[in-house]
Amino acid sequence: MALSPQLILHVLLVALLGLQSTVRADNFTPSSAAYYPNSKENGTGDGACGYRSFGATLNGGDVSAASVLYRNGVGCGACYQVKCTNANYCSDNGVTIVITDSGASGNTDFILSQRAFAEMGQTADAGASLLALGVVGIEFRRTSCSYPNKNISFKIDESSNYPHYLAFLILYQQGDQDINAVQLCETENLTCKLLDRSHGAVWTVVSPPSGPLSIRMLVGGGNGGDESWVVPLNNIPQDWQPGSTYDSGVQLN
Numbered sequence: 001m002a003l004s005p006q007l008i009l010h011v012l013l014v015a016l017l018g019l020q021s022t023v024r025a026d027n028f029t030p031s032s033a034a035y036y037p038n039s040k041e042n043g044t045g046d047g048a049c050g051y052r053s054f055g056a057t058l059n060g061g062d063v064s065a066a067s068v069l070y071r072n073g074v075g076c077g078a079c080y081q082v083k084c085t086n087a088n089y090c091s092d093n094g095v096t097i098v099i100t101d102s103g104a105s106g107n108t109d110f111i112l113s114q115r116a117f118a119e120m121g122q123t124a125d126a127g128a129s130l131l132a133l134g135v136v137g138i139e140f141r142r143t144s145c146s147y148p149n150k151n152i153s154f155k156i157d158e159s160s161n162y163p164h165y166l167a168f169l170i171l172y173q174q175g176d177q178d179i180n181a182v183q184l185c186e187t188e189n190l191t192c193k194l195l196d197r198s199h200g201a202v203w204t205v206v207s208p209p210s211g212p213l214s215i216r217m218l219v220g221g222g223n224g225g226d227e228s229w230v231v232p233l234n235n236i237p238q239d240w241q242p243g244s245t246y247d248s249g250v251q252l253n
């Protein structure tokens with residue numbers, strides 16, 4: 001059977017239009033965003049993820065609370081590209097934020113730091129105009145977190161009580177994957193046990209083993225890829241201290 005050029009063109013057009021209506025190549029989801037009214041500039045130091053003061057300045061202060069995307073704490077540390085849609089004010093790329101808190105304002109998916117909210121503007125003036133609007137239409141997508149020159153690190157939370165109670169956070173989570181589970185391993189006999197996520201990005205263990213500890217992370221389930229256990233190069237020292245941060249020696253993709 002000979003295909004006429006007209007028929008070929010027709011088939012191509014139908015295929016192209018079909019693609020356009022079913023798949024958005026850029027994966028953006030429409031929503032709306034507000035900002036923290038009580039933050040002068042940065043995010044909050046008492047966000048639900050438990051980052052404490054670190055949460056205000058993480059990612060240069062480009063942080064956000066999430067409602068549905070908080071996902072009971074699994075969303076803590078995830079990065080999203082958020083761009084507003086008002087063509088008069090909004091830049092093409094918007095801003096990349098890290099989730100540090102849980103919260104909603106009306107139907108918004110995000111409550112940004114004021115700093116991040118204004119950064120969606122084309123200029124500082126446009127940013128000020130956005131702030132004056134309060135709530136704006138946005139589009140967002142999951143994106144990789146980037147912490148140049150940082151390894152994934154474990155911060156021993158101040159609520160810890162050496163040697164009886166260990167609570168820690170995972171900082172500088174690069175890439176676009178989630179940390180779905182955490183194991184605490186004794187390095188001397190390699191016994192591991194799964195930990196509970198206490199809240200947000202905080203993992204806890206009562207009566208932790210003595211000796212150096214290794215914290216393994218099950219990473220995956222973000223924009224793609226299988227889950228796999230990440231084994232740090234460095235251990236948490238035997239005499240870990242509340243408030244201290246320990247470098248894992250590894251990065252996530």
Ligand SMILES: *[C@@H]1O[C@H](CO)[C@@H](O)[C@H](O)[C@H]1NC(C)=O
Pocket residue numbers: 040041042056057058060061
């Ligand atoms: C906001 O965060 C930036 C970047 O870490 C920091 O330099 C600045 O001091 C912070 N501002 C306030 C008001 O906390």
Ligand SMILES: *[C@@H]1O[C@H](CO)[C@@H](O)[C@H](O)[C@H]1NC(C)=O
Pocket residue numbers: 186188189191209210211
């Ligand atoms: C592993 O070693 C630690 C420290 O020596 C000990 O407390 C623990 O009971 C050991 N676990 C097993 C399963 O042997």
Ligand SMILES: *[C@@H]1O[C@H](CO)[C@@H](O)[C@H](O)[C@H]1NC(C)=O
Pocket residue numbers: 149150151233247248249250
């Ligand atoms: C990250 O870990 C590697 C391997 O242990 C180490 O060589 C490097 O200095 C660490 N990077 C930072 C910024 O600490």
